[in-house]
Amino acid sequence: MSLKISGIEFSHGSTPILKGIDIEVERGTFVALLGPNGAGKSTLAKILARIYEPARGSVRVGLRDLLGLKRQEHARVVAYVPQSAEVPFELTVAESVMLGRTPYIGLRPTAKDHAIVDAAIGRLGLGEFRERRLSQLSGGQAQRVLIARALAQEPEILLLDEPTSALDLRYQVETMQLIRDLTASEGVTALIAIHDLNMAAAYCDKIVLLAEGQVALDGPTSVLDAEVLSQVYGLDVEVIWREGYCEIRPASMRRLEELDCELSDLLEFA
């Protein structure tokens, strides 16, 4: 379903954190929520997850008022993968993923619930760990369990707060590809808070850059603008477009050619 976030304002005490957020997302879009530490990404995700209640504003999913839904109905619409999870450590992987079925389960899980859990475990490459306790997993494996649990929830909207931060390169790529597939072929709308601007540019359809509780950029990847990024991150940033993909890097990062050059200078004197 399409997602329409309008005029969201939120404060912690007297400190305004979100100052009027407007974002519109078509169904099946993969959205990157970018912005420096403290920009308000997690706060916005928590509002959509109904952990925080905004002072003003509304969120519509299709024709429904997301913030007014009954809790169980909300849990069928939105799945949320938190930035750092308080995972129930004594549960096994399979039990943890089954928690994603909570909004659907009557008295006990059905064969369908088990099949959905198995599919989610398979998609996240967790088959060999299914009977392991979460306390016996690495940080990245536990992070994949949280994503599997969110998939088992079969949401219309998938919120992921830095889900790739503990993942090695292969699983970062696989996770981004998996979310891409979910959005493109299953019509799920995904919002991912992520720090890796290049991953976001490579996999996401839409960029929303938050800065100090406001939207600084919003649009397709092509809106990524060196001047705005430099200002928002407080660092000289270059955006280099090459044959349809873009590379974003600090301007001060030394180029390989420069390093090669220095190396050959050194060798000459050696």
Ligand code: ADP
């Ligand atoms: P991001 O996820 O973009 O790094 P957050 O949404 O976590 O940013 O935080 C936005 C701002 O809210 C930050 O300035 C942070 O310090 C502040 N903040 C977060 N949680 C609290 C809290 N419980 N009380 C007061 N301020 C908070």
Ligand code: MG
């Ligand atoms: Mg955060």
